[in-house]
Amino acid sequence: MLTERGLLAISAAFIVSIRLTSAQSVPTSGLYEIVSGTYTVCCGFGGEMLASVPNEGQSFVRLTVDTQADLATMTFLGRDLQTVFSVVPCPTGNPIQFLFNYGFVYSNSIIFLVDPGPPPYGIYWHYSVSYSTNSLQITGTLGMADQGCVDVPTEFGHSNVVAQLVAGPSMSVTEFSKEGALLFIQGRAGWTNVVEASTDLVSWTPISTNLMPATTCPVCPYILFRDPASTNLARRFYRSLEFP
Numbered sequence: 001m002l003t004e005r006g007l008l009a010i011s012a013a014f015i016v017s018i019r020l021t022s023a024q025s026v027p028t029s030g031l032y033e034i035v036s037g038t039y040t041v042c043c044g045f046g047g048e049m050l051a052s053v054p055n056e057g058q059s060f061v062r063l064t065v066d067t068q069a070d071l072a073t074m075t076f077l078g079r080d081l082q083t084v085f086s087v088v089p090c091p092t093g094n095p096i097q098f099l100f101n102y103g104f105v106y107s108n109s110i111i112f113l114v115d116p117g118p119p120p121y122g123i124y125w126h127y128s129v130s131y132s133t134n135s136l137q138i139t140g141t142l143g144m145a146d147q148g149c150v151d152v153p154t155e156f157g158h159s160n161v162v163a164q165l166v167a168g169p170s171m172s173v174t175e176f177s178k179e180g181a182l183l184f185i186q187g188r189a190g191w192t193n194v195v196e197a198s199t200d201l202v203s204w205t206p207i208s209t210n211l212m213p214a215t216t217c218p219v220c221p222y223i224l225f226r227d228p229a230s231t232n233l234a235r236r237f238y239r240s241l242e243f244p
Contacts, residue, residue, distance in 0.1 A: 026105060027072070027131040030165055031081070032061045037138070037161030041153045049153075053161060058085050061136065061163045063129075065105060072103035072110045074129065074138075081244055087142075087156055089121050090149035098142065100127055116145035127158075134165035169193055169240040180228040183238065187212045189221045191242045197227065198237045212242070 034054040041049045053059075059079040065072045076085040076098040086095035100112040110129040116122040127140025141157035148154075169187035176182070187193045195208040207229070212221045230236040 026067055026070075027063060027065055027110065027129075027136070028134065028165055029063055029065045030168075032063060032136055032163035033166050034059055034061060034161060034163045038159045040155075040157045040159065042155040042157075043153060053158070054079075057083070060166075061138065061161075063136065070105040072105050072112075072129075073099070073101050074103060074110070074112060074127070075099045079244065087153075089144060090152035093120065096121070096123060096142070096144070100125060103127075103129070112140065119146060120148070122146040136163045137161070138163065169242050171195075171238060171240045173238075174224075176230075178231060180226050181230040181236065181238075183208075183225045183227060184222060185225065185240050186220070186222040187240070187242050189214045189217075191244055193223065194241045194243075195225055196239050196241065197229070198239075199233060199235050201237055204239065 037053045039051045039053050039055075039058060041051075057078050058076050060077040060081060062075045062077055063072060064074075077083065078085060084097045084099055086097040088095055100114075102114075103110040103112040108130060110131070112125060112127040112129070114123070114125050116124045122145030123142070124145060125140060125142040127138065127142075130137045138161040139157075139159050141155060143155040166188075169185055171183060171185045173181050174184045183195065185193055185195060189212050191212050193208075193210050193212055194206050196204040197207045198204045207227060208225045210223045210225070212223065215221045227236070227238075
C-alpha cells in the first residue's frame with residue numbers, strides 16, 4: 001500500500017513528464033532537429049554553392065517564443081548543441097552568427113527581418129518560418145551589404161529546411177518501496193540522460209547520469225534508477241534532461 005510520501009513522489013514524476021495536447025496557437029519553444037533542406041553560399045569567384053542540411057555545423061534549430069510579446073528568437077546549432085552556426089566575414093572579423101532575434105509571430109508563421117545594419121558589414125537578414133504541430137519549415141537569407149573582398153561570399157541562405165521538435169525524455173515512478181522510488185526513464189539512444197531531484201521545485205540536484213543504450217528504435221531505450229534518498233523525505237520531485 002502506498003504511503004502519502006509515495007503518492008507525492010508519483011505525482012511529481014508525472015508532472016514533469018506529461019505534455020499538453022491542446023490546440024497549438026503559437027509555435028512550441030524548444031529544440032528542433034533538422035531533417036532536410038538546402039544551405040546556399042553566394043557569390044564569390046566560385047559562384048553559388050549548395051549543400052544539404054543537416055550537417056556537422058547545422059543539425060538543430062532552437063526556437064524560443066515570448067507569448068506575451070509575440071516575439072521569437074531562432075538559432076542554428078551544430079551537432080554538439082552548443083556551437084552556433086556562423087560565417088567569417090572579409091576582412092576577417094568577429095564571426096557572423098545565425099542567431100535571429102525579434103521575430104514577429106503571426107497566426108501561422110514567424111518573420112525575422114533586419115535591414116542592413118551598421119558598418120563594417122551592413123548585415124541584413126530575412127527569414128520566414130512556417131509552423132505546424134511540432135514542425136518548422138524555414139527559408140531565408142542572411143547577407144552583408146558592404147562588400148569587403150570581391151572573392152568572398154557575402155550572402156548565405158536556407159531553403160525548404162524542415163525541422164522536427166525533439167521530444168524530451170519521459171519519466172514515471174513504477175514502484176515505491178522501503179528501498180526508495182524506482183524511476184523508469186525513456187529517452188533517445190546515444191544521448192546522455194540526467195535525472196535531477198528537488199524537495200521544493202526551486203533547487204535541483206543531479207542524482208543520476210546515464211547514457212541511453214543504442215537500439216534500432218531511437219526513442220525506445222530506457223533506464224531504471226532507484227532513488228534510496230526518497231525514503232527519508234516528506235516530498236521528492238524529479239525532472240529528466242537529455243543532451244548529445
